Amino acid sequence: MFKPRYLLVLTALLAGSTPLFAQSIDQTYNAKIREYTTDPRFLPASVLDLSDDPVVPSPLKHFGQITGTPGVLHHTTEIYGYFKKLAETSPNVTMQPVLMSEEGRPINLIVIGNEDAQKRLDHYKKQLALLADPRKVNPADLNKILGDSKLVYYLNGGMHSPEMGSPEMLMELAYRLATSQNEEIKTIRDNIIVIINPVSEPDGWDKQVDWYYRYSKNKKEFADGSPSVPYWGKYTYHDNNRDGLQMSQAITKGLLKIYYEWHPVVSLDLHESLQLHYI
Ligand SMILES: [Zn+2]
8 A cells, every 4th residue: 555654754754743753742632632631540650651742643643632532533545545644654654455245334353563564464364274273383493383373363343333432442453553662562572563453343332332422411410311323333332343243244354354354363342331440
């Protein structure tokens, strides 16, 4: 994919912005994170290091607000619009189509890894496919394959549409993984391929966002008895995560397509229960 990064870098240099290799921290973003976090106990210091990249836009620069801003949610097209911008500006990000939902919305996969990973995605997929099938591997070759493999870590967001944190959060996480010069994040970027399905049920997500703006945004009490959106997906509601045998829904077909294409070593499916975020 063509990435006009060098043109953007040149523009940034001519504009006299931050030197490329002395990454600064975005204190405006940090201040908003502090402001919107309801208790300091929920805010580890490691979160307050969002980079101020001169080329790749943060969610704040792209949307005008940080992810998690109270009262703000984004439709699927806006979320993929942001990821498209990440892919255009960062050599560490690509976006790939998976399939279309029942109502014609795309499901896309975001792939994050260093430039070596991006250049050799097919090679790394092949290595993990070998490791996933012992019939194809000679035990004598195992260490050679392991030495030339990268772990794939899969994050799945938005399976249950009223659990609304993950499609928003994953935009900020992707930005951090793509841009941070923090040693820990660089180690992840250099050694791991992170794949993100940010809105695995796009039909449900868009209905839920519409419902939120129309009915839920002004709720004062969480448990005031008002209903959530009556139906999210075209055909299924909360039980879309029990479609593993029938595989009748686009969400399930998308998950399995990703699984068999990438053979992720770790999969994290992001859900919520009430105010608690769990996995
Ligand atoms: Zn759930």
